[in-house]
Amino acid sequence: xxxxxxxxxxxxxxxxxxxxxxxxxxxxxxxxxxxxxxxxxxxxxxxxxxxxxxxxxxxxxxxxxxxxxxxxxxxxxxxxxxxxxxxxxxxxxxxxxxxxxxxxxxxxxxxxxxxxxxxxxxxxxxxxxxxxxxxxxxxxxxxxxxxxxxxxxxxxxxxxxxxxxxxxxxxxxxxxxxxxxxxxxxxxxxxxxxxxxxxxxxxxxxxxxxxxxxxxxxxxxxxxxxxxxxxxxxxxxxxxxxxxxxxxxxxxxxxxxxxxxxxxxxxxxxxxxxxxxx
Ligand code: NDP
Numbered sequence: 169x170x171x172x173x174x175x176x177x178x179x180x181x182x183x184x185x186x187x188x189x190x191x192x193x194x195x196x197x198x199x200x201x202x203x204x205x206x207x208x209x210x211x212x213x214x215x216x217x218x219x220x221x222x223x224x225x226x227x228x229x230x231x232x233x234x235x236x237x238x239x240x241x242x243x244x245x246x247x248x249x250x251x252x253x254x255x256x257x258x259x260x261x262x263x264x265x266x267x268x269x270x271x272x273x274x275x276x277x278x279x280x281x282x283x284x285x286x287x288x289x290x291x292x293x294x295x296x297x298x299x300x301x302x303x304x305x306x307x308x309x310x311x312x313x314x315x316x317x318x319x320x321x322x323x324x325x326x327x328x329x330x331x332x333x334x335x336x337x338x339x340x341x342x343x344x345x346x347x348x349x350x351x352x353x354x355x356x357x358x359x360x361x362x363x364x365x366x367x368x369x370x371x372x373x374x375x376x377x378x379x380x381x382x383x384x385x386x387x388x389x390x391x392x393x394x395x396x397x398x399x400x401x402x403x404x405x406x407x408x409x410x411x412x413x414x415x416x417x418x419x420x421x422x423x424x425x426x427x428x429x430x431x432x433x434x435x436x437x438x439x440x441x442x443x444x445x446x
Contacts (some may be wrong), residue, residue, distance in 0.1 A: 169330070176230070176383045177206050177208045177274050178205075178206065178232045178324070179207070179208055179210075179226070179229065179230050179231045179232055180196060180207055180208070180209040180210075180231065180232060180233045180234060180235075180427065181209060181210045181211065181212045181226060181234050182209075182210075182211050182212070182234065182235040182236070182237060183212050183214045183219065183223060183234055183235070183236050183237070183240055183244075184211075184213070184214070184223065184237035184238055184239075184240065185213055185214055185215070185238075185239065185240070185326060186213070186217055187211045187212065187213045187237070187351055188211070188213075188271070190192060190211050190237065190238075190422060191213065191372075191416065191443065192209070192235050193209050193210060193211050193418045194443060195416075195417065196209035196420060196423075196424060197209060197436060198248070198348055198432075198442040198443075199420070199421065199424045199432035200284075202358055202432050202433065203424075203428065203430045203432055205401055205428050205430065206250040206438065207232075207312075207428075208417075210303065211215070211228065211394070212226065213345055214240065216239070219243045219244075219275060220243065220247060223244075223247065223264075226268050226439075227241075227271075231262060231266055231389070232265070232267075232427065233263070233265045233423075233426075233427045234264045234266075235262055235263055235264075235420075235423055235444075236261060236264060237262065237263050237337035241260035241261055241262055241275075241305055242259070242260055243328040244260075244261040244264060244273060244367050245259060245260050245261045245263075245273060246290060247271055247273075248264070248271050248272065248273035249269075249270045249271050249272070250270050250271070251271065251274075252272075252273070252275070253412075254274065254275050254276045254278060254279070254309075254312060254313065255273045255274050255275040257312040257339075257342075257388060258275040258278065258305075258309035259305075259308055260273055260275060260305050260308065260309060261273035261274065261275055262274075262276060262277055262291045262419065262423070263276050263383070263422075263426055264402075265276065265426060270434060273354035274423075274426055275309050276418075276419040276422035276423050276426070277306060277309045277310070277415070277419050278309045278310045278311075278312060278313035278314070278421075279385075279418070279419070279422050280414075280415045280416070280417075280418035280419030280420075280421075281310050281313065281314075281361075281389070281412075281415045281418075281419075282313045282314070282316075282420055282446060283316060283414075283418040283422075284410075284412075284414030285359070285385065285410075285417050286317070286385060286418075287314040288411055288414045288418070288438060289385060289387075289414070291315035291359065292314070293314065293318075293319050293359065294317055294318050294319065294333075295318065295319065295320050296319050296320060296357075296358035297313060297319065297323070297355065297356070297357045297358050297359075297360055298319045298321065298322045298323070298357060298358065298359045298361065299319050299323050299324075299325065299353065299357040299359070299361070299375075299379060300314070300322060300323070300324045300325070300358075300363060301325055301360070301361065301363060301364050301373050301375065302326055302338055302362070302363035302364035302365075302373075303324065303326035303331035303332045303361045304363070304364070306363045307324065307335070307364075307390050307419060308335060309435070310336065310361065310363060311324070311339050311342075311345065312339065312342060314361075315339065315342040315343035315344075315345060316342075316343075316431045318343065319343070319344070320344065321344050321345075321346070321433060322343065322344060322345045322346075323346055323347070323348050323357070324336055324345065324346070324347050324348075324355065325347065325348050325349065325350050325373075326347075326364075326422045327350075327364070327373070329347070329349045332347040332348070332356070333347040335347070335368075344437045347422045350374045350375065350376070351374070351375065351376070351378050353375070353376050353378075355379075356378060356380065356381035356384070357380070357381055357384055358384055358385070359384060359387065360375070360384060360385070360386045360387070360390070360402065360407070361387045362386070362387065362388040362390070362396075362398045363389050365390070366397075366398065367388055367390040367392070367396035367397060367398055367445050368390060370396075370397050371397070372398060372401055373398070374398050375394075375401075377405055380406065381406045381407075382400060382406040382407075383406065383407070383408065384407040385407065385408055385410060386398065386399065386402030386403075386407040386408065386409045386410070387409075387410050387412070388409070388410070388412060389412040390409050390412055391412045391413040391414060391416060392411065393440075393444070395409060395411070396411065399411060405409070413438070413440050414438050417434050417437045417438055418434060419428075419435050
């Protein structure tokens with residue numbers, strides 16, 4: 169008779185460099201406990217020049233799926249044999265599934281952002297004017313999901329203005345998107361999303377004060393124990409500030425759903441203190 173404790177558990181992991189700060193093992197552990205799924209989820213530090221080798225070893229060891237974080241989302245995209253439309257549009261992958269010799273790639277970041285804004289914060293995006301700051305990986309991943317919400321307008325702005333222009337051109341077939349330089353931003357917005365990494369260095373993107381409609385949602389993708397400079401600035405301009413914690417939780421929940429076919433309840437984890445203090 170087979171020993172019950174020796175049954176293999178399904179293996180998952182997050183790959184990054186650095187990786188020790190990652191909250192993903194904690195979140196997926198909580199999702200697994202909540203939904204009674206038998207799985208193990210670890211954090212794997214891949215050497216910067218050995219992402220592919222490290223990932224393929226994990227697959228040989230029986231890995232069923234993986235999350236990918238900085239700086240490997242583009243490398244993961246290149247390794248996929250199958251991609252979802254939203255991963256193709258994002259040009260980057262944060263969720264991998266391994267089955268039948270295929271490496272399937274998805275990107276749950278954009279959908280995590282939308283879910284946090286629309287469902288958790290209760291802010292509609294349909295018919296709204298949205299300003300997106302930044303043109304890096306996170307901004308790129310957010311554009312298609314944002315346009316799918318049918319905003320009145322999506323304006324994208326970036327420190328290196330040419331990158332914003334390129335993105336606006338690339339996505340124009342999907343909805344009303346345009347690019348603007350920071351200094352030329354016209355009118356006020358219902359939702360302003362900071363997808364730059366400026367908050368990491370405690371800097372503020374040069375947004376004109378007039379961009380904040382009173383009561384607008386000002387969303388910083390970065391999360392921290394304290395409100396970021398962008399959030400503080402937005403509140404001074406009578407906007408309602410929110411950080412990217414909810415996006416982190418929701419992108420993880422979506423990955424969990426892709427792997428396990430069960431959607432975890434994120435409510436308890438959305439309260440940052442419940443997770444950060446245990
Ligand atoms: P990238 O490095 O790909 O892009 C960085 C972007 O920020 C670029 O557009 C860059 O402009 C801009 N930028 C950097 N510094 C400044 C500054 N001081 N002022 C104005 N613009 C600046 O990063 P990502 O897109 O991957 O990540 C962006 C942010 O989103 C990070 O804070 C990250 O932590 C967060 N994030 C959060 C997630 C979540 O789940 N909450 C998920 C993914 C990301 P330029 O092109 O001119 O260099």
